[in-house]
Amino acid sequence: MRIDAKGMHFAALNGLIRDSADGEIVIDNVLGQRYIAAGAAGRHIVVRGVPGNALGAYMNGCRVDVYGSAQDAVGDTMNDGVIVVHGSCGDTAGYAMRGGRIFIEGDAGYRVGIHMKEYGSAVPCIVVGGRAGSYLGEYQAGGRIVVLGIGSEGRQCVGDFTSTGMHGGKIYVRGGCIPADLPRQTEVRAVTDKSELAPLVRDFCTCFGFDADALLADDYFMLVPSTAYIYKTLYVNRPD
Amino acid sequence: MNETYIMPDYEIVRNAERCVRCMACVRLCANGAHIFDEKRGVLTADDSKCVNCHYCVANCPTKAIKIVRSDHCFKPSANYTEDVIKDIYRQADTGGVLLSSMGTTKSYPVYWDKMLVNASQVTNPPIDPLREPMEIRTFLGKKPETVKYRADGRLEAETHPNLMLKTPIMFSAMSYGSISKNAHIALARAAEELGTFYNTGEGGLHEDLYQYGANTIVQVASGRFGVHPAYLNAGAAIEIKMGQGAKPGIGGHLPGSKIGEDVSRTRMIPKGTDAISPAPHHDIYSIEDLRQLVFGLKEATDYKKPVIVKIAAVHNIAAIASGIARSGADIIAIDGFRGGTGAAPTRIRDNVGIPIELALAAVDTRLRDEGIRGRVGLVAGGSVRSSADVVKAIALGADAVYIATPALLAMGCHLCRSCHGGKCNWGIATQSPELVARLDPDVARERLVNLVTAWSREIMEMMGGMGINSIEALRGNRLMLRGIGLTQKELDVLGIRHAGE
Ligand code: SF4
Ligand code: SF4
Numbered sequence: 001m002r003i004d005a006k007g008m009h010f011a012a013l014n015g016l017i018r019d020s021a022d023g024e025i026v027i028d029n030v031l032g033q034r035y036i037a038a039g040a041a042g043r044h045i046v047v048r049g050v051p052g053n054a055l056g057a058y059m060n061g062c063r064v065d066v067y068g069s070a071q072d073a074v075g076d077t078m079n080d081g082v083i084v085v086h087g088s089c090g091d092t093a094g095y096a097m098r099g100g101r102i103f104i105e106g107d108a109g110y111r112v113g114i115h116m117k118e119y120g121s122a123v124p125c126i127v128v129g130g131r132a133g134s135y136l137g138e139y140q141a142g143g144r145i146v147v148l149g150i151g152s153e154g155r156q157c158v159g160d161f162t163s164t165g166m167h168g169g170k171i172y173v174r175g176g177c178i179p180a181d182l183p184r185q186t187e188v189r190a191v192t193d194k195s196e197l198a199p200l201v202r203d204f205c206t207c208f209g210f211d212a213d214a215l216l217a218d219d220y221f222m223l224v225p226s227t228a229y230i231y232k233t234l235y236v237n238r239p240d
Numbered sequence: 241m242n243e244t245y246i247m248p249d250y251e252i253v254r255n256a257e258r259c260v261r262c263m264a265c266v267r268l269c270a271n272g273a274h275i276f277d278e279k280r281g282v283l284t285a286d287d288s289k290c291v292n293c294h295y296c297v298a299n300c301p302t303k304a305i306k307i308v309r310s311d312h313c314f315k316p317s318a319n320y321t322e323d324v325i326k327d328i329y330r331q332a333d334t335g336g337v338l339l340s341s342m343g344t345t346k347s348y349p350v351y352w353d354k355m356l357v358n359a360s361q362v363t364n365p366p367i368d369p370l371r372e373p374m375e376i377r378t379f380l381g382k383k384p385e386t387v388k389y390r391a392d393g394r395l396e397a398e399t400h401p402n403l404m405l406k407t408p409i410m411f412s413a414m415s416y417g418s419i420s421k422n423a424h425i426a427l428a429r430a431a432e433e434l435g436t437f438y439n440t441g442e443g444g445l446h447e448d449l450y451q452y453g454a455n456t457i458v459q460v461a462s463g464r465f466g467v468h469p470a471y472l473n474a475g476a477a478i479e480i481k482m483g484q485g486a487k488p489g490i491g492g493h494l495p496g497s498k499i500g501e502d503v504s505r506t507r508m509i510p511k512g513t514d515a516i517s518p519a520p521h522h523d524i525y526s527i528e529d530l531r532q533l534v535f536g537l538k539e540a541t542d543y544k545k546p547v548i549v550k551i552a553a554v555h556n557i558a559a560i561a562s563g564i565a566r567s568g569a570d571i572i573a574i575d576g577f578r579g580g581t582g583a584a585p586t587r588i589r590d591n592v593g594i595p596i597e598l599a600l601a602a603v604d605t606r607l608r609d610e611g612i613r614g615r616v617g618l619v620a621g622g623s624v625r626s627s628a629d630v631v632k633a634i635a636l637g638a639d640a641v642y643i644a645t646p647a648l649l650a651m652g653c654h655l656c657r658s659c660h661g662g663k664c665n666w667g668i669a670t671q672s673p674e675l676v677a678r679l680d681p682d683v684a685r686e687r688l689v690n691l692v693t694a695w696s697r698e699i700m701e702m703m704g705g706m707g708i709n710s711i712e713a714l715r716g717n718r719l720m721l722r723g724i725g726l727t728q729k730e731l732d733v734l735g736i737r738h739a740g741e
Binding site: 038076092119120141240 | 249291323327330331333334336337338339340345462463464465467468469470472504505507508509510513514515516518522523532535536537539540541542585586657658660661
């Protein structure tokens with residue numbers, strides 16, 4: 001099915017998608033319509049233009065290709081599926097994501113991957129090709145975030161307050177520019193074993209045509225929560 | 241001196257004549273307060289471990305135990321009271337933020353107890369609910385704003401998804417994690433039997449409880465624990481938690497001790513680490529952003545479920561509620577500051593927020609003044625303790641109420657206010673399997689059903705007394721209330737007159 005979204009309200013557009021039996025849906029002239037593919041499963045949706053906030057929110061196993069940049073809340077609380085953005089995206093991409101993958105070719109805004117979850121084989125992953133804004137991975141409880149910083153070589157490619165409140169999962173960052181303001185509960189490690197990282201970088205390169213071998217030859221550091229610090233020490237139980 | 245000695249609040253008193261040394265108390269107490277000293281062959285107790293939960297008292301076969309308030313004392317002072325002194329010691333010892341559970345213990349005014357209900361006498365006779373029909377069923381949600389006649393003369397109105405409650409009492413949010421699975425099962429089964437709803441709280445939904453979906457409200461909080469399409473679609477309504485009465489401006493805090501295998505799977509977070517859901521949703525900074533979340537949830541569930549926004553009662557509550565009513569939400573739940581919690585910083589619990597009675601009246605008045613009361617259903621919670629409180633809440637403008645502490649009490653809770661320790665002897669606020677097994681979900685279900693059934697009958701009786709036979713006619717009917725011992729300002733905020741007026 002092919003939809004011309006020009007001037008269309010999001011409720012009408014999303015109603016068309018929901019009611020369609022087609023597995024392949026191409027939407028042209030998208031301009032700010034919110035919630036495309038929200039809660040959807042089992043489709044391949046191609047978005048041409050700039051989708052509005054909450055693209056693929058609660059999504060449950062679609063593939064969405066965006067030819068353009070995306071706005072805020074890409075893949076909010078997404079459960080499964082793949083979102084590929086051929087451009088940059090706004091804030092809070094992958095908020096509380098539970099599974100699936102998000103690939104952003106360019107930069108991503110504030111608070112990418114906050115509250116990301118993980119359990120057993122459900123390990124959500126976000127790969128950002130360019131830079132990521134402040135509060136990356138805040139309260140992260142699981143999953144993998146990769147920031148490649150392509151085009152920002154030699155400069156810090158993650159923002160302030162990265163990994164604040166992180167208590168699970170991993171953040172991989174290419175290059176050696178470790179932020180100076182990392183919180184107490186985060187531990188920085190050099191990446192020596194790239195076996196987990198490599199498939200993510202290769203998938204990213206397949207989407208956007210970068211040289212995976214060259215990217216993987218570089219140095220990476222990794223942020224993980226340190227078990228030494230937990231909130232327990234913050235509180236004292238009062239018996240009343 | 242390193243740590244300050246803090247004397248225990250309670251003493252365990254064992255009647256030696258009655259005690260048959262069966263050792264049940266030693267075995268049962270999760271806090272280890274009862275001790276058998278094998279060397280000396282004596283049964284003793286460590287008062288400092290007793291939380292005064294009465295589990296041993298209830299289970300001692302010879303009723304040999306009682307717990308008494310210790311009369312050991314500091315020099316009395318109305319200013320530096322024992323509590324104040326002990327809290328200072330605790331913080332000097334540890335440097336920690338004080339953590340408490342259940343509702344505030346401070347003696348703030350309880351406005352429910354300062355309002356009196358009307359009854360009919362000669363001209364508008366009372367109705368006998370035993371003989372005449374009495375409608376307490378209520379529909380919760382957005383009401384049609386316009387009704388049009390079609391060309392063929394038939395009525396046309398836009399309709400919105402509503403919840404149908406057989407009684408205007410629902411069980412408010414208590415997360416799986418903060419309370420046990422057996423407690424959740426009991427709440428779910430009771431809600432099903434009563435034709436009302438229980439609320440998952442922010443911890444997701446255990447797979448065994450999906451079967452009660454038709455009577456479940458699923459909650460979405462800032463941590464988004466356990467939120468996925470199947471969860472959203474499982475419930476009858478979705479509640480966005482913006483705030484909680486016991487801890488306005490503070491998020492959820494589930495201590496690592498309560499995060500075992502099952503809770504870890506349901507929430508998708510690591511075992512044993514503290515689960516923090518911060519106060520803000522980091523994608524909501526305005527009513528417009530809230531609207532985005534409301535509609536995102538509606539899109540994901542095909543506009544079939546009403547969306548509730550739950551907020552804590554705070555100073556500007558009327559303006560906040562007015563904004564929420566315009567956000568597309570179907571129902572606003574207001575939680576007063578005397579409400580309970582599984583864990584909250586003590587100072588917040590005891591000092592932040594306002595009473596539900598004032599907040600509810602202010603919100604209902606504001607929404608009516610702005611002509612948008614019909615856009616939302618209104619639910620009041622945060623210390624609704626009896627059917628009389630329910631009647632007064634509805635007369636102040638609520639469509640229904642949320643109860644939690646009374647539901648816990650019905651299940652056996654003895655209000656020991658130690659939920660944050662995770663060792664609830666009654667099997668409610670714990671995840672320890674031996675303790676959870678003490679709570680029989682069907683016994684607890686029956687007790688919950690008894691409680692709400694009794695309250696519902698009492699509501700009908702009070703309505704009958706007022707000459708009202710439908711809950712709709714009581715809603716916002718403030719003429720049915722009179723204040724007692726209130727200042728003019730308090731009466732004005734409550735929108736009621738003084739007794740005798
Ligand atoms: S449960 Fe009662 S009878 Fe048994 S040992 Fe304890 S105090 Fe004695
Ligand atoms: S739920 Fe348990 S721990 Fe909490 S107050 Fe009640 S009896 Fe005490």
